[in-house]
Amino acid sequence: MAHQPGILAGVPPHAAFVFLDLRHGVAPGTGLAELAAAEHPDALVVGLGPSLLGAASIAGMGPMPALTAPGVAIPSTPTDLFLRIAGADPGEVLHCERAVLASLPSFEVVDRVDGFMYADSRDLSGYVDGTENPEDRAAEVALAPDGSSVLAIQRWVHDLDAFYAMPRVRQDHTFGRDRDTNEELDDAPATAHVKRTAQEGFAPEAFVIRRSMPWRDARGAGLVFLAFGATLAPFEAQLRRMTGHDDGQVDALFGFTRPVTGATYWCPPLAGGRLDLRALEG
């Protein structure tokens, strides 16, 4: 079955992350009918929040897990609908977004953030992001057998002053990689981000396809973390270990950055160039 092509495409130069709710008083069925009728450009990824899935049970889908780490509560800020619109430049993104929103009048935008690619796909801390994505088997990792996918997204706000005030070795040990060479550092502490999230280090192994992008606006700057999986389980396992739930070690990332939003979405398969919502019937 066909999947939304944006799920497997690499990180685009620019993207808009748009969060929507059904307008007050609109029945979910009306919104779903609009979604099923709308044309689906390749630049678009659509995700349905738990509230739009109704009574349908989608295997492997669930809400953002309620987890805490010392001083940090992982936020859960679900919305009914999510759109990611990719483009070569912000103008292209804007025009595609306008066309998509015009086809979905039952929904209103409640939050949005623009993302961009920084240098050779780096986080604003300067570290290359996405190196360990299993691109050679991306479809198997990101897609369920029916072509659908489960997406987890969080907007993280960085304290870049705090990060760049750290000695360089502490910056490298926050991630567990050398910023210049991108080599993994064997002597990094257990709290280093790549030691927390080493995908083959989970039982079962916890692989996802990450398509995170930096963002900046009047609210600050940071990373829009975005991961696709056949189910939510690998993301949840990684987040549990980052927040110290497996062994008490909390990810060093929390020393300079915090998630301020977090939500999960089910990305339906496509049929005939439109979203295939048959899994929600009956």
Ligand code: HEM
């Ligand atoms: C501000 C937040 C974050 C930043 C700046 C960040 C950055 C990075 C960087 C620089 C790497 C190393 C290169 C790579 O393999 O991509 C990495 C690896 C990774 N990150 Fe993150 N990350 C963030 C949040 C998260 C979250 C929330 C998760 C999942 C819950 C996660 C999961 C992973 C995974 C699975 C890897 C690869 C680990 C491996 O198998 O070696 N990251 N991240």
